[in-house]
Amino acid sequence: MQNKIKNICCIGAGYVGGPTMSVIAYKSPDIEINVVDNNQERINLWNSSNLQDLPIYEPGLDKIVQKCRGKNLFFSTNVKEKIAIADIVFISVNTPTKKKGLGAGQASDLKWVEICAREVAKYSKGHTIVVEKSTLPVKTAEVIKKILDSSSENYRDNNSSKSFDVLSNPEFLAEGTAINDLIKPDRILIGGDRKEAIEVLSEIYKRWVPENKILHTNIWSSELAKLTANAFLAQRISSINSIGALCEATGADVREVARAIGSDSRIGNKFLDSGPGFGGSCFKKDILNLVYLCKYFGLPEIAEFWESVVTMNNWHQHRISKLVVKKLFGTITGKKIGILGFSFKANTNDTRESAAITICKDLIEEGALLYIHDPKVSPEQITNDLCKKENKSMTNNTKNLEGEWCFIKDSKNVFEGADAVVLLTEWDEYSMINWDNVSKSMRKPAWVFDARSIVMPDKISMTDLNFWRIGDGFQS
Ligand code: UDX
Ligand code: ADP
Numbered sequence: 001m002q003n004k005i006k007n008i009c010c011i012g013a014g015y016v017g018g019p020t021m022s023v024i025a026y027k028s029p030d031i032e033i034n035v036v037d038n039n040q041e042r043i044n045l046w047n048s049s050n051l052q053d054l055p056i057y058e059p060g061l062d063k064i065v066q067k068c069r070g071k072n073l074f075f076s077t078n079v080k081e082k083i084a085i086a087d088i089v090f091i092s093v094n095t096p097t098k099k100k101g102l103g104a105g106q107a108s109d110l111k112w113v114e115i116c117a118r119e120v121a122k123y124s125k126g127h128t129i130v131v132e133k134s135t136l137p138v139k140t141a142e143v144i145k146k147i148l149d150s151s152s153e154n155y156r157d158n159n160s161s162k163s164f165d166v167l168s169n170p171e172f173l174a175e176g177t178a179i180n181d182l183i184k185p186d187r188i189l190i191g192g193d194r195k196e197a198i199e200v201l202s203e204i205y206k207r208w209v210p211e212n213k214i215l216h217t218n219i220w221s222s223e224l225a226k227l228t229a230n231a232f233l234a235q236r237i238s239s240i241n242s243i244g245a246l247c248e249a250t251g252a253d254v255r256e257v258a259r260a261i262g263s264d265s266r267i268g269n270k271f272l273d274s275g276p277g278f279g280g281s282c283f284k285k286d287i288l289n290l291v292y293l294c295k296y297f298g299l300p301e302i303a304e305f306w307e308s309v310v311t312m313n314n315w316h317q318h319r320i321s322k323l324v325v326k327k328l329f330g331t332i333t334g335k336k337i338g339i340l341g342f343s344f345k346a347n348t349n350d351t352r353e354s355a356a357i358t359i360c361k362d363l364i365e366e367g368a369l370l371y372i373h374d375p376k377v378s379p380e381q382i383t384n385d386l387c388k389k390e391n392k393s394m395t396n397n398t399k400n401l402e403g404e405w406c407f408i409k410d411s412k413n414v415f416e417g418a419d420a421v422v423l424l425t426e427w428d429e430y431s432m433i434n435w436d437n438v439s440k441s442m443r444k445p446a447w448v449f450d451a452r453s454i455v456m457p458d459k460i461s462m463t464d465l466n467f468w469r470i471g472d473g474f475q476s
Contacts, residue, residue, distance in 0.1 A: 005031055005087045005088055005200060005203070005204060006030075006031060006032065006087060007031065007032045007033075007034070007085050007086050007087050007088075008021070008024065008031055008032070008033045008034070008086060008087065008088045008089075008090065008204075009033075009034045009035075009036060009082040009083050009085075009086035009088070009089045009090070010033065010034070010035045010036070010089075010090040010092050010133070011036055011037070011079065011083075011089065011090070011091055011092060011093060011116045011119070011120075012035075012037060012090075012091065012092035012093040012094070012116075012133075012134070013035045013036070013037035013039070013042055013043060013046055013055075013075055014037075014042075014056075014092065014093075014094060015056055015058075015175060015178075015281070015350060016092045016133060016134065016171050016173070017035055017037075017090065017092030017093075017133065018035065018046065018054075018055070018056050018061075019056065019058055019061055019173065019178040019179060019182060020090075020092070020133065020171055020173070020182060021033050021035045021073065021090070022061060022064045022065055022068060022073060023064065023179065023182040023183060024204065025064075025068040025072050025073035026064045026067060026068050027183075027207050027208045028072070028204060028207055029068075029071070029072055030072075031072060031204070032072050032074070033068075033072060033073050033074070034074045034075075034076065034078075034082035034085075034086070035073070035074070035075050035076075036075075036076055036077060036078060036079045036082050036083075037075075037077065038077060038079065039077075040077055042055050043075050043076060043077050046065075046069075046075035047069070047075050051065065051066055056348075056349070056350075057347075057348060057349040057376045058175065058176070058178045058179060058347075058348065059176070059177075059179065059347055060179035060180070061178070061179055064179065079119055079123070080119070080122075080123045081123075083119060083120055083123040083124055083128075084123045084124065084125050085125075086124070086128065087127075087128065087129065088128070088129045088130075088131060088200075088201065088204075089120050089124070089128055089129070089130050089131065090131045090133045090169075091113060091116045091117075091120075091130065091131065091132055091133060091134060091144075092133040092134055092171075093112040093113060093116055093134055094112055094134070095108040095109065095110060095112065095113060095134050095135065095136060095285075096108070096109055096285065097109065097284075097285050097288055097289075103292050105288070106288040106289065106291055106292035106295075107137065107288075107289065107292040108136065108137055108285065108289050110136070110137075110140065110143070113132075113134065113136065113140065113143075113144065114143070114147060117130070117143075117144045117147040117148055117151075118147060118151055120148060120164075121147060121148045121151040121154075121162070122151070122154075124162055124164075125162070126161075126162065126163075127162075127163045127164070127165075128162070128163075128164055128165075129164070129165045129166075129167060129197050129200060129201065130144060130148065130164055130165070130166050130167070131166075131167045131168075131169045131201065132144065132166070132167070132168045132169065132170070132223070133169060133170070133171055135170055135171075135226050135227065135230070135282060135285075135286055135289075136168075136223060137223070137227075137289050137292070137293060138220050138223045138224045138227070138293060139220065139223070140223065141166045141167075141168055141191075141219045141220075141223065142219075144166050145164065145166045148164045148166070149164065165192065165194055165197035166192070166219070167190055167191065167192040167197055167198065167201055167219070168189075168190070168191035168192065168219050168222035168223050168226075169188070169189065169190050169191070169201060169222070170189055170222060170223070170225070170226035172185065172186065172187070172189075172226070172229065173185075175280065175344075175345065175347075175348040175350055176345055176346060176347030176348045177347070183208065185209060185213065186213070187213045187214070187215050188202075188205045188209055188213060188214045188215065189215050189217065189222050189225060189226070190202060190214065190215070190216055190217075190222065191216075191217045191218055191219040191220070191221055191222020191223065191225075192216075192218075192219055192222075193218065193219060198216050202214050202216070226286070227286045227287075227289055227290050227293075228290075230282050230283055230286040230287070231286060231287050231290050231306055231309070233271055233283065234278055234283035234284075234286075234287055234309050234310075234313070235306075235309045236271050236272065237271065237275070237277075237278040237283075237313070238278070238308075238309045238312040238313050238316070240254065240258060240272050240273070240274045241274050241275070241277065241312065241313070241316045241471075242312055242316075243257055243274070243471070244274035244470055244471030245316070245319065245471070247471045247472065247473045248471060248472065248473050249473065250473055251473035251474060252473050253471065253472055253473060253474060254274045254470065254471025254472070255274075255453060255471065255472075257471075258272040258273070258274070273452075273453065274453070274470045274471040275355070275426075275451060275452055275453075275470065276316075276317060276320055276355035276356070276359060276424050276451035276452070276470070277313045277314075277316045277317040277320075277355040277358070278313055278344075278353075278355075279344030279345070279351075279352065279353040279354040279355050279356075279357075280344045280345065280350070280352060280353055280354075281350070281352040281353060283313075283353070284310055284313070284353050285353075287306050287307070287309055287310050288307075288310065290303075290306050291303045291306050291307045291310075294306065314358075317355045317358040317359055318358065318362060320355075320359055320422075320449070320451055320470075321358070321359045321362035321363055321366075322362075323449070323468070324337070324363065324420060324422060324447075324449055325363075325366055327420075327447055327449075327466070327468060328419060328420060328447065331366075331367075332363060332366045332367060332368040332419075333366065333367030333368070333402050334367060334368075334369065334398070334401065334402050335367075335368055335369065335419040335420070336368075336369050336371065336398065336417055336418045336419055336443070337363060337368045337369065337370055337371070337418060337419060337420045337421070337422060338370075338371045338373070338408075338414030338415060338418045338420070338421035338422070339356065339360060339370050339371065339372040339373065339414070339421075339422055339424060340373055340411060340414065340421060340422065340423045340424065340425070340427075340430050341356060341373070341374055341423060341424040341425025341426070341427055341430065341452075342354060342356045342357075342360075342372055342373075342374035342377045342381075342382055342385075342424070342425065343356075343374055343376060343377050343425050344356075344425075345425065345426070346425055346426045346427045346428070347427075348376070349376035349377050349378075349381075351377055351381055351382070351385050354385070354424075354425075355424060355451075356424045356425065357385045357386065359422070359424060360372065360386055360405065361386060363422075364386065364388065364403045364404070364405060365403065366403075367402035367403045368402075368403070369394060369398055369401055369402070369403075369404055369405070370404070370405040370406075371394070371395075371405075371406060371408045371413075371414045371418065372405055372406070372407055372408065372414075373407075373408045373409075373410075373411045373413075373414050374425065374427075375411075375427055375429060379407035382405070382407060386405065388405065390405060390406050390407055391404040391405065391406055392406055394406040395408075395413075411429060411430070411433075415438045415441045415442055416441045416442075417441070417442070417443050418441075418442050418443065418446065419442070419443050419446060419447065420446060420447040420448070420449060421438075421442075421447075421448055421449070422449040422451065423448070423449065423450045423451055423452050423454060423455065424451055424452070425452065426452040426454050430452075430454055430455075431454045431455070433455075435448070435455070435459050435460050435463050435465060436459075436462065436463050438463075438465075439463040439464060439465045442465070444464065445466060446464075446465050446466065447465070447466045447467070447468065448460060448465050448466070448467050448468070449468050449469075450467070450468070450469040450470065451469075451470050452470070453469055453470060453471075455467070455469065457469070457472075457475065
C-alpha cells in the first residue's frame with residue numbers, strides 16, 4: 001500500500017464534511033480534496049463566488065474556503081469520478097434516527113451510509129481506505145467492510161483488483177467553533193484493525209496535530225467512544241438543567257451552584273450553563289442510538305439510565321413554555337411574544353433539534369403571536385421546523401389573530417407592543433440590548449424571559465420590566 005496520500009474524496013458536504021475537509025485542505029496543500037454530494041443545490045452554494053452564500057455558517061470557514069477552493073479543495077456532484085481517483089474516501093453523510101421499522105425512534109438509519117459503501121465498492125480502483133466520519137452505531141464498520149468486500153466482487157474486471165481498509169475516525173467538532181476545534185483538536189481518534197492503514201490516516205493529521213493527541217484504538221472502541229462522549233456531554237446539560245429547576249424552587253442560583261461545583265477539578269467548569277435544553281443533530285440521536293444498542297445487547301437498565309437524559313431534556317423544554325404561559329396570567333392567546341434566537345446555539349445557522357422549535361410550537365399551540373428573530377436562520381427554515389407558514393401580515397394587523405408567527409429581520413423590531421420576549425439563543429447581539437429603551441415600547445405588564453443567562457439583572461432592575469431567568473430562584 002502506498003503511504004503517500006495524494007487524493008481524498010469526502011462523500012457528504014454537510015456540517016461535518018464541509019468544514020472538516022476545508023481544514024484538511026488548508027493544512028495539506030499537496031493533497032487534492034474533493035467533497036462530493038448528490039445535492040446539486042448544496043454544491044452550488046459551496047461553489048458560490050459570494051462567500052456569504054456558503055450553505056453553512058461557521059466562523060472562519062469562509063476565509064479557509066476562499067484560500068483553498070479551486071486550488072486543492074473542490075466541491076462537486078461527481079461522486080463516481082472522484083471516488084475512482086481517491087486514495088482515501090471519507091463517509092460523512094447524514095444518519096438520522098429511523099422513522100419506521102425495526103428500531104424506529106432510536107436506531108440510526110444507515111441507508112445513506114450503505115448507499116455510499118456500495119458506491120465506493122463500485123467506483124473505487126486499487127486499494128482504498130474508507131473512513132467513517134459520520135457518527136455511527138457500534139459495529140457499522142463491520143457492515144461497511146462486508147458490503148465493500150462482497151459487492152466489489154460484482155464490479156471487478158479482469159485487469160483490476162480492489163481492496164479496502166475501513167477505519168473509524170469520528171469527528172468531535174462542535175458547531176459554532178468548528179474551525180477552531182478542527183485546527184486545535186483535543187484529540188484525533190482513529191480506530192481500525194490494520195496498523196498500516198491507521199498510520200496512513202494519522203500522517204495526514206500529524207501535519208498540524210501533536211502526535212500524542214492522535215489516539216489509536218480498535219474499531220469498536222472508536223465508534224463507541226464517540227457515542228459515549230456525546231452521551232456524557234448531554235447528560236451534563238440535563239443534570240445542570242435539572243438543578244436549575246430546583247434552584248428556581250428553592251431560592252438558589254444555578255450559576256452560583258455551577259461555579260461552586262465547577263471549581264472541583266474532577267468536575268471541571270465547562271459545559272455547565274443551564275439553558276433551554278440541548279439541541280443539535282447529535283446529542284439526542286446519539287443517546288437514542290446508545291439506548292438502542294443497550295436494549296439490543298440485553299442491558300435494559302443501562303438503556304433506561306441513558307434514556308432519562310433525553311426525557312429530562314424534553315421535559316425541560318416544555319417547562320419553559322409552560323412557565324411563560326403561567327407568568328402571563330395563564331393565557332397567551334393573541335398576546336404578542338418576541339422570540340430572540342432560533343438556532344440550537346449561537347454562531348450557527350443550524351436549527352436541528354433546537355429547543356426553540358419545541359418552545360415556539362408550544363406557544364403557538366397556546367394561541368400566541370410570535371415575532372421571531374435570528375441573525376442567521378432563514379424564515380424558510382423556521383417554516384419547515386414549525387410546520388407552519390409565516391403570516392407576514394402580522395406586522396401590520398393582529399386583530400382576531402391567534403397562534404401565528406412571522407419573521408423579524410431586525411431584532412429591534414420584536415419589542416413594539418410585545419407582552420413578553422423570550423431569549424432562546426445566546427447570540428452576542430442580544431447581550432447588547434438596551435432594556436431601558438426597549439421597555440418603553442412593550443405593553444405593560446411586560447416580561448423578559450432569559451433562558452440563556454445573557455441579560456445582566458441590574459440592567460433590567462432599573463426598568464419596569466418583569467424578569468425571569470433560567471435557574472434563578474431569587475427572581476422567581
Ligand atoms: C456536540 C459535541 O459537543 C461535539 O463534540 C460533537 O461532535 C457533536 O455534538 P454541537 O451539537 O455542535 O456539538 O454543540 P454543543 O456545543 O455540544 O451544544 C449542544 C447543545 O447543548 C446546544 O443546544 C447548547 O446550547 C447546549 N449547551 C451546551 C448548554 O445548554 N449548556 C452548555 O453549557 C453547553
Ligand atoms: P452532518 O451534520 O452529519 O454533516 P448533513 O445532513 O449536514 O449531516 O450532511 C450530510 C450530506 O450528505 C447532505 O448534504 C446529503 O446530501 C449528503 N449525502 C447523503 N447521502 C449521500 C450520497 N449517497 N452521496 C452523496 N451525498 C450524500
